Amino acid sequence: MLTRAYLRASTKEQDASRARNDLQSFADERGLKVASWYVENESGASLARPELFRLLSDCHPGDVLLVEQVDRLSRLNAEDWAKLKAEITAKRVRVVALDLPTSYQLANSGDDFTSRMLDAINGMMLDMLAAIARKDYEDRRRRQRQGIDKAKSDGVYRGRPEDAKRNEAIIAMLKSGQSWNNIVSATGCSRSTLSRLAKRIASAQEA
Template sequence: MPGWPATLRRPELFKLLDHCHPGDVLLVEQVDRLSRLSVGDWDALKAAIKAKGVRVVALDLPTSHGAMRAAPPPADGEEPDPTEVILKAVNAMLLDMLAVMARKGYTDRRRRQAEDIAKARTQGLYRGRQVDQKRHENILALLDAGRTWGQVQELTGASRSTILRAVKLRAAV
């Protein structure tokens, strides 16, 4: 799948978060590597990260590098360092802004792509994604060998709709 999905269904990310401990750092190259999510999904991901006590550090967000400093937590009754509090607030605000911009860029690209496809269709130039004949042959061979759809999905990584498409194309011939 090209690019990163704009979905909260990110099993590997949540597996990583499950292994995190408070104070761990989640290092990302760019904020948009972490989020092209809708506002609601971004809020849910932020809540999951916050619940684990994980700090997000993005290479393209210089203020987040301050999270790499090992500042001891304040002792009971002691006030936290104001610089740390300010840096944390600024970093959170910038992360939110960059996440919104990543989502905007994602939706803009999708919209422009749809417009270009519609234009190409009206001109008779768009043919859509071509069938991966070799993959379909592999799917059909597995089905012919008695494998279940679930087994075919697991073995090929194909979705159920891809399997159905292969079956329907063979029936049409």
């Protein structure tokens, strides 16, 4: 049985490795050896998470997927959570989360009856915590939209400030003929940003 630790943050400005010490301490206290770490900055509300699926691809039956909290694994809607959970089940991976005590009991269980009982309990708890994480995500998004709407109605909304230095570099890359895929990989910008900057270049050339 190998333990594979997964660390996630939503944006590149956040430190995805923040919880590494807590996970390492948890593993050390229970005699678990962390074989590898998988770190990424991606939204938990999306299935587009290369490191998580690389982790699952590396796993063997009985391996442990160690996370700080269930919301690091999922802020997915019900349909996408079902897909991810099916992938985890198919790989026979045991999810252990620091905020879900029964998950470690499952990973450390002995006889078949106890294992099956804890598996059922753990599955229900995972579903519940995943649903709570999704609700928290939707609530925060709703409050954010309400705040933006109010700021707009008050005439004080200015949107996210432009990263002028980064955009200058992206414009230079576009002008040099680099592919959009290479620019996205190098800068982490979205394709919508690339499209907007490409239009800006075209407008400047027409002027």
